[in-house]
Amino acid sequence: MDDTTFLAQRFDAHRGRLRAVAYRVLGSASEAEDAVQEAWLRLRRSDADGIANLGGWLTTVVGRVCLDMLRSRSARREDPLDEFVPEAVTDDDPEHEAVVADSVGIALLVVLEALTPAERLAFVLHDLFGVAFEEIAPIVGRTPAAARQLASRARRRVRTGSPVPDDLSRQREVVDAFMAAARGGDFDALLAVLDPDVVLRVDFGALKPERAVVRGAAAVAGRALAFRSASREGRQVLIDGGLGVLSTEHGVPVSLLGMTVSGGRIVAIDILADPARVRDLDLKELD
Structure with missing residues (x-):
C-alpha cells in the first residue's frame, strides 16, 4: 500500500x-x-x-x-x-x-x-x-x-x-391540509395553515443561479396556487427529522419542499427545484 x-x-x-x-x-x-x-x-x-x-x-x-x-x-x-x-x-x-x-x-x-x-x-x-x-x-x-x-x-x-416544530403527527395533519388546499385551489384554506409571516425560499440549483424568496401568507398562498398542476403529485417524506413533500410529475421527481410546522401552522417552506439534485436524494416516504 x-x-x-x-x-x-x-x-x-x-x-x-x-x-x-x-x-x-x-x-x-x-x-x-x-x-x-x-x-x-x-x-x-x-x-x-x-x-x-x-x-x-x-x-x-x-x-x-x-x-x-x-x-x-x-x-x-x-x-x-x-x-x-x-x-x-x-x-x-x-x-x-x-x-x-x-x-x-x-x-x-x-x-x-x-x-x-x-x-x-x-x-x-x-x-x-x-x-x-x-x-x-x-x-x-x-x-x-x-x-x-x-x-x-x-x-x-x-x-x-428557532421555531419549535410540532410533533410528527400534527405536522402531517398540517401538511396534508396544505396539499389538499393547493390541489383544490382553495386560497382561504391555504391561509388557514400558513403562518402570517411564513417565508418561502426556492433554490433552483443549476437551472437558475438566483434564489427566490417570498414572504407572507397571502404571497405564499398565491405562489402555491399559481404553480399547481394537475399532472403533479405530492408525497410526504422525512427530511432531517421533519416533514417534506416530494413533488413528482408522471412519476418523476421534480422538486422537494421542506416544511417547518410550528404552532399548527407552516412557518417556513424551503424548496429545492432542481430535478437532478432531487433525484439523487434518498428520501424516506411516509405511509
Whole structure:
C-alpha cells in the first residue's frame, strides 16, 4: 500500500464527521462536500506524519474553510432575493444521519443564517460537536473567552429565534391540509395553515443561479396556487427529522419542499427545484 492510499484511508475514517460539521456550518450539502475536499487537498500538501491528532487537525481545517466560505457568501449578498436556502441532507452515511437526527434540521439552519460567520462557527463546533473553545479560538481569530462569548450570543439567538416544530403527527395533519388546499385551489384554506409571516425560499440549483424568496401568507398562498398542476403529485417524506413533500410529475421527481410546522401552522417552506439534485436524494416516504 503506497503512502497516498494509506493517507486516504485515514482521511476517510473522519469524512463522515467532517461532512456533518461542514453541513451544519454551511447549510449546503454541495458546499459541505467542497469544504471536505479542500481539507483533503490541504492534508495531502501537509506533513501528515507530524500530525498527532488527525481528527482534530481536520476539524480545524474544515472550520477555517467553512468560515472563509461564510464570509465570502456574506460579502456577495447585496440583493435581498439572493438569500440562502438550506438544503435537505439524506445519505447512507450512518454518522452523518445520526448527527442530522440529533439536531433540529432545517429550522435550525434558517436561524443560523441570521448569525455572523464567527458566531455560527463557534456555536456549531462547540454546541453541536463538542469542540473545546481553546480549539475554536484560533479558527475564529479570538481568545478562548471571546470564542465562548460568540457561542453564547449565538445560543441565545437560536433559542429565541428557532421555531419549535410540532410533533410528527400534527405536522402531517398540517401538511396534508396544505396539499389538499393547493390541489383544490382553495386560497382561504391555504391561509388557514400558513403562518402570517411564513417565508418561502426556492433554490433552483443549476437551472437558475438566483434564489427566490417570498414572504407572507397571502404571497405564499398565491405562489402555491399559481404553480399547481394537475399532472403533479405530492408525497410526504422525512427530511432531517421533519416533514417534506416530494413533488413528482408522471412519476418523476421534480422538486422537494421542506416544511417547518410550528404552532399548527407552516412557518417556513424551503424548496429545492432542481430535478437532478432531487433525484439523487434518498428520501424516506411516509405511509
